[in-house]
Amino acid sequence: MKIAVCVSHVPDTAAKISVGSDGKSIDPSGVTYVLNPYDEFAIEEALKIKDAQGGEVVAISVGTDANKETLRKALAMGADSAVLLKEDKDRDSIGIAKALAEEIKAQDAKLVFFGKQSVDFDNSITGQVTAELLDYNCVTVVVDLQINGEKVTAEREIEGGREIVETSLPLVITAQKGLNEPRYASLKGIMQAKKKTIEEKTPSPYENMIELVAMKRPPAKQPGKILGEDSSAVPELVRLLREEAKVI
């Protein structure tokens, strides 16, 4: 079985984000880009299934040449091949999903993994939209997955608990932390990944429906007061919580 994993290339979570001079994007200076942390769980799950049942794992990313670094990371972890769907403009999530759906169809992958969210725009859109475009079943924010033949049971995280979901292949899963422990790329994996070629393709053209008008800094928070250095400050804290914040 062919398994696809869709990966995005995002600023490291430790990056300081400041608004660039165009007022619409981030200032890239000093920002390093990495494989989206949730996509590590997606890759791991695909590799686990391949290890257990055989198959082939293809990593796919939509974006510029810079995304090749993230595709190499997927290869180093153990993906068999990688495809870059080249797009130099910023595509919205619906457009990214359209490009991915085209490629997944071409690859004839019946099981597809995403991260639950890309930590750049924090959308949580792409997996579900891709699934709908392909008319595949889809379970999001998955923390446990059991596949027996065509039959699938997944657990997804919701407020205050988990939903047990029953479904079947073909299927899209979006991975949440807790699904597995992503493996580290071995030295051998890293060496092999360097030798593999990343296939480049051009997706069908797309007009954005989601238009970014402006990027802004979040409102600054007033630096707070340190009320004291031991429990003698507690009564004052309680008073403020009651009278100023009115929360107790």
Add this chain to the structure above:
Amino acid sequence: MANKILVYLEQRNGIIKKSSLEAVKVGKDFSEKLGCEVEALVIGSEVSDLGKVGGYGINKIIHLKNSDLELYSPTAYTKLVVQHVQENSADVLLFANTALGKDLAPRVAANLDCGIAMDCVALDIEGDITATRPVYAGKALIDVKLNSEIKIFTLRPNVFNAGEPTGDSASVEVKEVSNPDLSTKVVEIKKSEGKLDVAEADIIVSGGRGLKGTENFKMIEELAEVLGAAVGASRAVVDAGWRPHGEQVGQTGKTVTPTLYVAVGISGAIQHLAGMRSSKYIVAINKDKDAPIFSIADYGIAGDAFEVVPKLIEEIKKLKAE
């Protein structure tokens, strides 16, 4: 500019969620400003007190009903919402950005081939609708416009105020659904042990590595209990196995916006701050007065948690007993 606004009402155990009532209020305000119709849609089996939604401003509710639809089914719910939107020519759709809303709304957008803005914290309707939403885990905000005829917005819970209900009652039209598509279906909900979930709590007490060990979270649980709060955690303590994943607050955990966030023994790493910085009030208890958490805390005590927290529990108990 808009024809009809549709607000999706989310039910759990047959009860409409508070975050959906917030969306109702936004829908009502929009309809007044735009001079267009507004209605609400709920999918489920038995749903109680639907009439009360009228008190928040929408007096027409359509209830798509089937006993198999009590629990969420992405396939069935998606098809039903899409069909309803098409048959009723709704063109602005509002969902709460909950686990269900996040799953469902993008699917609806895919089928209607329209734009969607997730997790909005402000919506402005001067001319076009401009949605403001946090990106990079709240390190920046963006304004977006949707260039499609139908527009979908999901609203971050706890940001828009539902207000106090009036006595108005909504009229409810029940439509029985036959043969829903249950290809993907929730068969059971497993509740987590914690009483309250960080994603929904109005007050959160979080502990970090400064607590030294899992056993010391008793103190955090007790503080949470006297405050009626949920327990949260930093990634350091989740990774150490002291607390479950579901409690992690931060960029790779949950993004929370409670009224009060109490951080105990948490340094305030950028990834942690990203998940809780938009809390209304932040209290930090940390023995290092230079810890970054103090830079965003409204009130801080630069002291030893093991000395401060028990005293805090005692004082709040005293106050509550009054």
